Amino acid sequence: MAIQISDRMRDMTPSAIREILKTNTPISFSAGNPSPETFPAKELGLLAAEIFEKEFATALQYGLTEGYGPLRELTKSRMRDKYGIGGEDDELIIVSGGAQGIDLAAKCLLNEGDVVICENPSYVGALLDYRSHRARLVGVDMDAHGMDMEALARVLQVEKRAKVIYTIPTFQNPMGVTMPLERRKRLVELAVKYDVMILEDSPYFELRYEGAPVPCVKSLDTTGHVLFSGSFSKVVAPGLRTGYVCGPKALISKMVVAKQGQDVHTNLLSMMLIARFLERYDLDAHIARCCALYREKRDRMLKNLETHVDARVSFTRPEGGLFLWGQLPEGFTGTEFSRAAADRGVAVVPGMAFDVAENPENRGFRVNFSLPALEQIDAGTVILGETFARLANSRD
Amino acid sequence: MAIQISDRMRDMTPSAIREILKTNTPISFSAGNPSPETFPAKELGLLAAEIFEKEFATALQYGLTEGYGPLRELTKSRMRDKYGIGGEDDELIIVSGGAQGIDLAAKCLLNEGDVVICENPSYVGALLDYRSHRARLVGVDMDAHGMDMEALARVLQVEKRAKVIYTIPTFQNPMGVTMPLERRKRLVELAVKYDVMILEDSPYFELRYEGAPVPCVKSLDTTGHVLFSGSFSKVVAPGLRTGYVCGPKALISKMVVAKQGQDVHTNLLSMMLIARFLERYDLDAHIARCCALYREKRDRMLKNLETHVDARVSFTRPEGGLFLWGQLPEGFTGTEFSRAAADRGVAVVPGMAFDVAENPENRGFRVNFSLPALEQIDAGTVILGETFARLANSRD
Numbered sequence A, B: 001m002a003i004q005i006s007d008r009m010r011d012m013t014p015s016a017i018r019e020i021l022k023t024n025t026p027i028s029f030s031a032g033n034p035s036p037e038t039f040p041a042k043e044l045g046l047l048a049a050e051i052f053e054k055e056f057a058t059a060l061q062y063g064l065t066e067g068y069g070p071l072r073e074l075t076k077s078r079m080r081d082k083y084g085i086g087g088e089d090d091e092l093i094i095v096s097g098g099a100q101g102i103d104l105a106a107k108c109l110l111n112e113g114d115v116v117i118c119e120n121p122s123y124v125g126a127l128l129d130y131r132s133h134r135a136r137l138v139g140v141d142m143d144a145h146g147m148d149m150e151a152l153a154r155v156l157q158v159e160k161r162a163k164v165i166y167t168i169p170t171f172q173n174p175m176g177v178t179m180p181l182e183r184r185k186r187l188v189e190l191a192v193k194y195d196v197m198i199l200e201d202s203p204y205f206e207l208r209y210e211g212a213p214v215p216c217v218k219s220l221d222t223t224g225h226v227l228f229s230g231s232f233s234k235v236v237a238p239g240l241r242t243g244y245v246c247g248p249k250a251l252i253s254k255m256v257v258a259k260q261g262q263d264v265h266t267n268l269l270s271m272m273l274i275a276r277f278l279e280r281y282d283l284d285a286h287i288a289r290c291c292a293l294y295r296e297k298r299d300r301m302l303k304n305l306e307t308h309v310d311a312r313v314s315f316t317r318p319e320g321g322l323f324l325w326g327q328l329p330e331g332f333t334g335t336e337f338s339r340a341a342a343d344r345g346v347a348v349v350p351g352m353a354f355d356v357a358e359n360p361e362n363r364g365f366r367v368n369f370s371l372p373a374l375e376q377i378d379a380g381t382v383i384l385g386e387t388f389a390r391l392a393n394s395r396d
Helices: A016-022 A041-054 A067-081 A098-109 A124-132 A151-157 A180-196 A249-263 A268-280 A282-308 A332-345 A373-396 B016-022 B041-054 B069-082 B098-109 B125-131 B149-158 B182-192 B249-263 B268-282 B283-308 B334-343 B374-395
Strands: A090-095 A115-120 A136-143 A162-167 A197-201 A226-231 A241-247 A322-328 A364-368 B090-093 B115-120 B136-143 B162-167 B196-200 B226-231 B243-247 B325-327 B365-367
Touching: A016 A282, A016 B136, A041 A249, A041 A268, A041 B041, A067 A090, A067 A241, A067 A268, A067 A332, A067 B149, A090 A098, A090 A249, A098 A124, A098 A162, A098 A226, A098 A241, A098 A249, A098 A282, A115 A124, A115 B090, A115 B374, A124 A136, A124 B249, A124 B283, A151 A162, A151 A180, A162 A180, A162 B149, A180 A197, A180 B162, A180 B365, A197 B182, A241 A249, A249 B098, A249 B125, A268 B268, A282 A322, A322 B125, B069 B090, B069 B226, B069 B243, B090 B098, B090 B249, B098 B125, B098 B226, B098 B249, B115 B125, B125 B136, B136 B149, B149 B182, B162 B182, B182 B196, B182 B268, B243 B249, B283 B325, B283 B374, B334 B365, B334 B374
Parallel strands: A115 A136, A115 A162, A162 A197, A197 A226, B115 B136, B115 B162, B162 B196, B196 B226
Antiparallel strands: A090 A241, A226 A241, A322 A364, B090 B243, B226 B243, B325 B365
16 A cells, blocks of 8 residues: 555654664764753652552553643642742643643644744754644744844734744753743733743753743743643653643643543653652752752863864853754854764764754754763763864865 | 634543543443553562663663664564564554554544544544544444444445544444454455555454454555554553554654654653563463453343343443443433433443444443442442333333
8 A cells, every 4th residue: 555644744754863863873962861860760769669569550540631630739839839830720731741742732722824933943843743733833043042032023023823932941952042031021922912822841941050040931921821831851750751731721621632632641650650759859959969960061061162172163051951052153064063973973963953944054053961971071072173173174 | 812722623522431530430330441450560560670770771761752672572573473463564663552553643644624434433532533633534333243344335435535444343442342354354355445544443352251363454454554553551551551553664654753743752661661571471371361350340241231231221242352332222312321320320431422423312332341340340230220220211
């Protein structure tokens, strides 16, 4: 049979990053993975033993689509009390990782041809998903403080079918930059003015290594224009595939219906493990330990890149998260640089993968510093420096 | 903000069954749940302890979208060697429960307005999902041997936009009936003739309590017209949300792309638990123990229904699976019967929930026998008998 693929999926290709993850380079700066050193494996192991002994009939059975009750309640109060997220008209449900929150929101909000405004560059998984819903992506340029609000205002003025503004305001993926409070206020103002939903995708916001926290966009929302997508992937463990979304009840209730058809409910064992972890241990202290580790890695990465790489290549200086962004000078592309680096045994992700227009001329590349060990950061940055020097020499 | 829900989700309402599960009746015959007595909790607990000790860095990290390698290989060989499922041109991936397999296939195969032909009645989760993809559902009537093939042939002749034939050929949900081999052959013949994909949804097929096994439809496929959807939910545990799909490579590779956007990958801890369970324990022996338990429950349910319920109500006699189907005489609806039974403390699911046309006059109701204890089966069937007698009296 010659399989007839649907219009929406016919031209879809796998995420460049996940394909890169399948290739083996000795040193990888290409993943979006937390460091396994941060996984609370011992604690989760003890909790698992207890669950399998005393609560297996719940953990192994079907559950409610909205998520395991105690985890919903714990997450709800944590987000409300600590971050001002979730008001009277909001609801919070558990989803199978942050990606599912984005996908369910897309399914419930977008018709074919609707416009999603996003940062350019942005998280490739979300871009891929929006394309699969046949939305039209309109990118807004970024600077060192995130999405340019004047550019956003201009886009909103002309794009009458804009339905969603997709943003990663804190420690953005891939650039690592953070939107300051004033810009966040302006963002909400614009969303209200044009009556467009903001999807605040914030899987990294609790991983801050320096500077003062900036309020979440959702905490500024008084009119139900913001959906917050959070995740336990970066602060507990990604393999557990557990995230949450908090937003207007009318939207969340439809997302629950969509989730019923997609996976019925999130993995119960994982939801119970995380609930018990929140009850018995101190997540904030755990996050502080993660931050100490990542701060050291980030510092080493930044210092090494400055030392080893030609000053014509510029790097963002993230205050948190997992990534920083390198920008090559004119005449170079992230794609050729990434290929050359991979040939020398170091993987970074070419900016093209995150580019809304998939522009092969994109001069950026994403560097992850959470996963590699310090020695790998040392060795890999030397190679990145050599790689650029070779490329530059070949141009002269 | 007045949330604008997308066209595809605007009129979607939660599954009647999952809503019923939220209401508490003392005796529930309404779930689709396996019995917790069948969960291999002790074995999984031991395996979990080992994984958290020795392999936590894999179990808690991101993994590949296609699934955990060892589980894919184990499932592939088991399905091929034991059931003749999966040829040279097929691929098998792990998904987050059977529902996700159905949803991903829908996303990759269906354009808006395409036709999905299904058994009537059928699994409400799949119907809900197909509706959310804006497919048009065309139901084909069933008899005691499943889908009527002559009716199917007539539908295929007129429905030029038919893309998928959705079938649960073995111990069908909700009716409990099984399609014999001759009909399966005819089904494949028709799919080939009209070049339509068959989705064989078979989460129950290994739970057989009497009679000879019938080959899976997929095992009769030589032309790549069948996608098989399987699940560990009913033979290991549903809370682990782990299933698999096996079908033509060209389709599966697109489903992988769709899955990337949906949940990146299936829960790794669960995939590893099931892989280790398959390696260290005897799944077939475990299934045989499940069957012994369910056989007793089915026998008790059938015997009691015959004893306590008016002979004008007929019941299917399933050779396996979790459900049987009651059919009320003319003048009664499954909806009024289910309501009256719930008022007396017994939950069954009204046939309308599974009806392709959502016909409120549907005279059927689904009875689950896997979850209730024998004493509950005893007490509940008496109540079902009284409920019908009362309704019948009120008509006289």
